[in-house]
Each structure stands twice: as C-alpha cells, then as structure tokens.
Amino acid sequence: MEGKTVCFSGHRPTKLPCHDEASPETNRLKSMLYKAIYDCIDAGYTNFVTGLAKGIDNWAADMIIEFKTKNENLRLICVKPYKNYGEDWKGYERWELFHIMEKADEVISVCDGYQKNCMRLRNEKMVDMSDKLIAVISEQRSGTGQTVRYAEKKGIEVQIINVGAMKDFLTEKPKVIK
16 A cells, blocks of 8 residues: 555544533544544545544544545545444444445455454554554553554554543633633
C-alpha cells in the first residue's frame, strides 16, 4: 500500500463517559478525533483503516469519508472481523455500517465466519497494515487496550486520546469569560 497509513481503535459508545451521540460531551470527543485525523492528513497520511466497530471506528470512517470529498488522494480501508459482520445490525447502525463500506476504497474480511478470536485478529491486521494507531481509550483491559499493546510491541506510533483522563473535562461545563 502506497503512502502512510493510520488505523483506529476505540471503545463502543456504551463504554464512553457520554452515551448520547448528540451531547456536547460526545461532540467534544468527536472534535478531538477529527483534529487527530486532520493532523494525520496534514502530516502526509493518505490511508485510513477502520475495523467498523460501533462508536469510534465508525465515527472516524465518517470523518474520512468527509475528508475524501476534499482530497481525492485519501483512501478508506475497512477491515471486517468476518464476512457477514454487521448483517444482523438494525436501524441506523446497520445503515451507517453499509454506507461506510459502500464509500470505502477496499473492504477486507479477516475470517470467513465468526470465531472467538476474530476481533483480535481484525485489530492485529489493522495494526500490521499501519504506521500509526489512533486509540480512544479509557480502560486498558479491553480490546482497544490489547490493540494499543500490540501496536507498541510492533513499534508503530501510537496516539492516545485518553477518555479516562478527560472524563472530568468532558462533563465540566465550559467557563464563560466576561
């Protein structure tokens, strides 16, 4: 794959401090992710790899799709843990997943069918393809924590957006300066 590549990992929305996707706290978190992606593009990254998980992965994919409208050199690569991943999803989450895959430049399936370790194998595949990992994490004892440790072991750059450390910041009301 030509160009520099970044992949994403992060907790599902239910493990984030703010569960409401329309909340100011979630918007702040999304802004931090958007800025991290913007900085990667500015630094010359052209390939972006998502694992299509609900929350961070799909937020990042949506942002890449938006950036692609302004920069035709960007590529979105989706790595599914198994071939029929997401086919049982319902409503907006299903629509979003299939919209992302439709807009992707490439969709890869790691396993033919679901198996116990397919999520870990998907995460390792994404790291193996990448020069950098952006991880949105609050709990190290998670799939995202495992992905961060794997990336560090492989020697790729890891950028952490630490939700645990920002929890107070996310729920704190902005101060108005008069």
